[in-house]
Amino acid sequence: MTGPRVLIVDDQELIRTGFRLILTARGLDVAGEAADGAAAVEAERRLRPDVILMDVRMPGMDGIEATRRILARTPSCRILMLTTFDLDRYVYAALAAGASGFLLKDVTADHLAAAVRLVGTGDALLAPSITRRLVQRFAGVGEPPAVHRDLAVLTPREREVLTLLGRGLSNTELAEALTLSEATVKTHVARIFAKLDLRDRAQAVVLAYETGLVTPAVNDR
Missing domain, CATH: 1.10.10.10 (Winged helix-like DNA-binding domain superfamily/Winged helix DNA-binding domain)
Structure with a gap:
């Protein structure tokens, strides 16, 4: 296996299985899976993946809170948010919390693998037009701002x-x-x-x- 080790987090088993098959078929190492945010936090502690594919909305602890907790403990971990909507206010909150980008769940198999590899190198995955619209819509609207910097x-x-x-x-x-x-x-x-x-x-x-x-x-x- 080459490339980053990946943890897949989604409350739907079918999606986790599909993503695992896609990534392993393309030579990526899937370290494990988790079905909710709390399980993701624990799995990251045990498995130390390089990249986490994190669903935004899950029962119990959601992907945003899990992202905050994981990055507070392991700042080097890279997190890609998974969402069904490209202008999801929760994705904006996740970016503010430190996520390195986001993917729509209908992403193609090759794009998914390429995105994981890209983020694994330390880069961010941004579709500029979508990210710009996302931030325009939600910055300062009902979400806590990121840490203020001078x-x-x-x-x-x-x-x-x-x-x-x-x-x-x-x-x-x-x-x-x-x-x-x-x-x-x-x-x-x-x-x-x-x-x-x-x-x-x-x-x-x-x-x-x-x-x-x-x-x-x-x-x-």
């Missing part, structure tokens, strides 16, 4: 980079927009993450909206 620690250029990150630009697009090399852009992004204690691009998008650095009026499409 943007004053950023240089003017880093604030500019964070603004463009919040708009969903890739490193290649950032380099083109700012007339910089991709290597320089990666350096700026890494410094932003370090200064603001961000895990990945998913949290950067959430933070850009919650601090008002990016507003829906600018990006609404």
Whole structure:
């Protein structure tokens, strides 16, 4: 087996079985399964997976609370949220809690495996247009904000980079927009993450909206 070790968390056995078959057929190591958030927290402690596929809505402890508890204990763990709706307010809360992205449950088999591998490398899985709409809809609406961070620690250029990150630009697009090399852009992004204690691009998008650095009026499409 190659790639990250995976824990599958969903209250529906059929979905867990299907995802296990898909991932193992593509050479990924499925470390285990869990049927609810509490079981996921315990399974993560025992199995130490690299990536968790986490259902958002489950009876008992939901995926959001499980995400918070797991990342508080194991910040290096990567969590991909599973949902049936691309504009689910609970997915936004999960991103704010530290999840590295989300997948719709009707994802293709190849996309599922590719997403797990991508997140396993430490990157975030973001479909920029969907993530942008998600944050626009729910940032500051009935959900507790992410940890407030002082943007004053950023240089003017880093604030500019964070603004463009919040708009969903890739490193290649950032380099083109700012007339910089991709290597320089990666350096700026890494410094932003370090200064603001961000895990990945998913949290950067959430933070850009919650601090008002990016507003829906600018990006609404």
